[in-house]
Amino acid sequence: MYRIRFKSVRFGLISFFVLLFQSTLAYSFSLGTIKPDFVLLLVIFFALYKGQKQGMFYGMVVGIFVDALSGGVVGINSFGLGCVGLLCGLLKERVYINHFLTKFLVGLAACLVYSIVYYVLGEQFFRLPGFFANIDIVIGTMVYTSFCNIFFVDVLDRFVIDRSTSLL
Amino acid sequence: MFGQKKPLLFIPLIILLFAILLISPQKTVHLKSGLLLLLRTPLSLIYRLQISTINVKKIFTFYSEYSTMQKKIKELSFQANQVTELELETQRLRKILELKENTPNKFIVSRVIGKEPNNWLNSLIIDKGSLQGISINQPVMNFSGLIGKIIEVNPKSAKVLLISDVNSRAVVLVQSTRDEGMLEGIGKGLCRLKYLTVDSEVKLGDVVVSAGLGGVYPKGLVVGKIESIKIERGGIYKSCIVKPLSTLSGLEEVLCIESDLNQSDLD
Numbered sequence: 001m002y003r004i005r006f007k008s009v010r011f012g013l014i015s016f017f018v019l020l021f022q023s024t025l026a027y028s029f030s031l032g033t034i035k036p037d038f039v040l041l042l043v044i045f046f047a048l049y050k051g052q053k054q055g056m057f058y059g060m061v062v063g064i065f066v067d068a069l070s071g072g073v074v075g076i077n078s079f080g081l082g083c084v085g086l087l088c089g090l091l092k093e094r095v096y097i098n099h100f101l102t103k104f105l106v107g108l109a110a111c112l113v114y115s116i117v118y119y120v121l122g123e124q125f126f127r128l129p130g131f132f133a134n135i136d137i138v139i140g141t142m143v144y145t146s147f148c149n150i151f152f153v154d155v156l157d158r159f160v161i162d163r164s165t166s167l168l
Numbered sequence: 169m170f171g172q173k174k175p176l177l178f179i180p181l182i183i184l185l186f187a188i189l190l191i192s193p194q195k196t197v198h199l200k201s202g203l204l205l206l207l208r209t210p211l212s213l214i215y216r217l218q219i220s221t222i223n224v225k226k227i228f229t230f231y232s233e234y235s236t237m238q239k240k241i242k243e244l245s246f247q248a249n250q251v252t253e254l255e256l257e258t259q260r261l262r263k264i265l266e267l268k269e270n271t272p273n274k275f276i277v278s279r280v281i282g283k284e285p286n287n288w289l290n291s292l293i294i295d296k297g298s299l300q301g302i303s304i305n306q307p308v309m310n311f312s313g314l315i316g317k318i319i320e321v322n323p324k325s326a327k328v329l330l331i332s333d334v335n336s337r338a339v340v341l342v343q344s345t346r347d348e349g350m351l352e353g354i355g356k357g358l359c360r361l362k363y364l365t366v367d368s369e370v371k372l373g374d375v376v377v378s379a380g381l382g383g384v385y386p387k388g389l390v391v392g393k394i395e396s397i398k399i400e401r402g403g404i405y406k407s408c409i410v411k412p413l414s415t416l417s418g419l420e421e422v423l424c425i426e427s428d429l430n431q432s433d434l435d
Contacts, residue, residue: 023282033356071291127334128288129355141287
């Protein structure tokens with residue numbers, strides 16, 4: 001039987017580096033104007049392992065940092081990522097995350113939720129490129145981010161999750 | 169027991185040796201060739217083994233030399249990359265210097281340290297802030313042309329809203345026809361020039377410059393070139409897609425135009 005231990009300190013450090021990576025080197029992964037959202041992938045991963053409450057809290061905290069780096073209003077990314085954390089947390093123990101199709105579909109759904117929340121809130125405070133006029137960016141980001149999720153989960157799993165055998 | 173029999177064994181052997189020596193060399197040829205034939209295979213085997221050992225030794229030597237060479241190649245290619253990078257940086261800085269010398273504006277040169285984390289907005293974070301004289305609404309350009317304005321200032325950093333962001337607005341002129349219009353960002357690194365009159369004679373490739381109106385951008389800063397032209401619905405206005413001259417996605421150094429001169433230009 002496996003006993004799963006989540007290495008929080010390591011995850012915290014990884015979160016910090018991913019945040020910096022998202023606003024610097026992530027551009028080198030961009031296809032045209034689309035780059036994957038690695039911060040969103042962090043929130044999905046955390047929420048799937050820790051559940052809705054902690055997922056939402058983590059999403060909101062990370063979102064504040066994203067807001068600080070972004071040119072938008074503070075709180076929008078925080079709220080959006082909080083929603084993603086909450087919804088992905090609801091899927092904890094309901095989905096088998098290690099299957100590549102699940103990883104892709106969860107990434108797709110999370111990205112869609114995040115985009116909708118970001119658009120609905122963002123439109124209240126500043127101008128955004130029209131959702132349907134820029135549907136290519138929306139879909140492109142969703143697909144690219146979800147595709148990255150397939151590999152990202154494995155990498156994080158290796159560094160953050162400790163599966164030791166237990167006598168219980 | 170064997171020690172006692174040894175002298176007895178030696179005597180016939182010595183006799184045999186003398187007998188062989190007494191035989192003429194012509195007659196021992198067959199014996200020699202027979203012995204040689206017998207020894208040829210093990211000899212060649214041992215020789216080959218020796219050669220192989222030497223070759224294996226050589227292979228190891230070559231491998232270690234190869235590893236050393238590979239390391240050296242990596243070091244040299246790293247150095248070459250650094251030299252290329254420095255060369256490019258020097259070119260960019262030289263262009264900035266030329267721009268500084270050729271224009272009346274005073275600039276604060278700063279490096280880009282971060283970019284917008286999401287795909288919807290277009291902004292940059294630069295390494296200079298209020299302590300270095302950066303203030304809100306300061307125009308930002310690079311040696312190719314205008315790129316945006318400061319929207320947020322911290323003591324040691326600032327945020328730049330790029331002209332391709334949908335929240336960006338600027339009054340501009342078409343350089344050749346002097347037609348005025350409103351330039352707004354549409355994302356994807358492009359801008360739209362709106363409210364040009366239908367009889368405006370703008371052409372593809374015309375350069376767009378800032379008009380100096382609106383209180384932010386000084387007059388005459390190059391913004392971009394017209395990529396496409398269309399007449400808006402209703403037939404009252406023309407609108408054009410403008411591609412900024414600066415590659416907004418690959419910016420490394422930017423120039424913030426100092427406020428006092430900016431203000432005097434505007435006056």
